[in-house]
Amino acid sequence: RTIMSASSSTTSVSSFGTLVPKDDTNVPAFLKAHPKYNGKNVTIGILDTGVDTGAIGLQSLPGSEGAKIIDVHDCTGCNDVDVSVATAKWVDGEEGSGKGWWEVEGLSGRTLKLNPDWNIGAFPAAVHDEKDESTVEKDENDKRDSVEETKGDTEKDSKTVKVRLGIKRAYELYPSKTVLNRVKSERSKQFQSAQRVHAASLRAKLEAFTQKNTGDLTPALLKQKQDWEYQLELLELGEDKMKEWADPGPLYDCIIYYDEETNDYRGIVDTSETGDLTTTPSLAPFGKAQESGTFGIVDQLNYALQIYDEGTVLSIVTDAG
Numbered sequence: 379r380t381i382m383s384a385s386s387s388t389t390s391v392s393s394f395g396t397l398v399p400k401d402d403t404n405v406p407a408f409l410k411a412h413p414k415y416n417g418k419n420v421t422i423g424i425l426d427t428g429v430d431t432g433a434i435g436l437q438s439l440p441g442s443e444g445a446k447i448i449d450v451h452d453c454t455g456c457n458d459v460d461v462s463v464a465t466a467k468w469v470d471g472e473e474g475s476g477k478g479w480w481e482v483e484g485l486s487g488r489t490l491k492l493n494p495d496w497n498i499g500a501f502p503a504a505v506h507d508e509k510d511e512s513t514v515e516k517d518e519n520d521k522r523d524s525v526e527e528t529k530g531d532t533e534k535d536s537k538t539v540k541v542r543l544g545i546k547r548a549y550e551l552y553p554s555k556t557v558l559n560r561v562k563s564e565r566s567k568q569f570q571s572a573q574r575v576h577a578a579s580l581r582a583k584l585e586a587f588t589q590k591n592t593g594d595l596t597p598a599l600l601k602q603k604q605d606w607e608y609q610l611e612l613l614e615l616g617e618d619k620m621k622e623w624a625d626p627g628p629l630y631d632c633i634i635y636y637d638e639e640t641n642d643y644r645g646i647v648d649t650s651e652t653g654d655l656t657t658t659p660s661l662a663p664f665g666k667a668q669e670s671g672t673f674g675i676v677d678q679l680n681y682a683l684q685i686y687d688e689g690t691v692l693s694i695v696t697d698a699g
Contacts, residue, residue: 427699431670432680449665459692461542468537484631485545488653498539499638548628564676577613643685
């Protein structure tokens with residue numbers, strides 16, 4: 379396509395011209411009649427399969443005049459995560475380090491170490507979370523403030539804070555079989571690699587055991603030898619047999635807390651699956667600060683968060699197309 383410059387008669391060819399059929403939609407005639415209509419200060423809503431909130435070209439408007447994507451929502455509810463109240467306790471770091479963290483058991487069973495820099499405050503008193511009756515306190519003290527401090531003889535008070543926990547399978551978030559199959563393939567390779575390491579270790583143990591025990595084996599030694607042999611047999615089933623085993627995929631712990639400085643909810647998805655969130659930043663609902671994250675290196679899938687119903691539902695918004 380040939381484009382005429384407004385300041386000269388020099389022509390240039392745009393390789394993207396054929397991708398945008400402006401002539402077919404009479405765009406040149408419209409712009410000629412309305413030269414000041416450039417779309418500035420116009421907000422556009424799009425109902426589609428989604429958008430990549432981390433795409434470089436979609437971060438800001440021309441001239442860095444603001445965010446290009448101002449908000450995203452998942453209208454299906456498929457990526458919603460119900461959460462329930464839990465109590466996190468303060469854990470001191472090594473003596474003299476001056477470091478510590480909030481700690482709570484996630485729904486995955488992992489111990490979650492929460493970033494001490496998060497400004498975890500009391501959930502608004504108007505919120506009455508009944509999703510976990512064991513954690514609903516009926517006394518007025520809990521309604522007034524979910525941050526408890528019990529002063530003792532130590533220099534630092536023992537503290538607890540309220541957070542909300544949920545859990546989500548990553549395979550429920552992936553937008554297509556292409557991403558799903560790529561992640562499954564990589565996870566299978568990593569699993570098989572780990573299995574080969576374990577198998578090699580068992581072979582070495584059995585060889586050393588055989589060389590050391592040349593006579594009749596006691597019941598205890600025989601049991602140990604058979605146990606190692608059964609483990610090795612399982613590890614050597616082969617990749618074809620292992621493919622028949624279902625892979626549940628990554629399982630992400632999710633957290634919501636109330637930020638006492640910004641007076642708003644923030645969320646975290648433990649995409650590392652380690653439980654160590656001591657250096658992990660939290661995310662505000664996308665419309666507040668246009669913050670987003672990435673699940674992993676293999677999937678390269680970006681996501682944003684929304685928090686609904688007074689902090690009781692976490693929505694993980696991904697590109698569904």
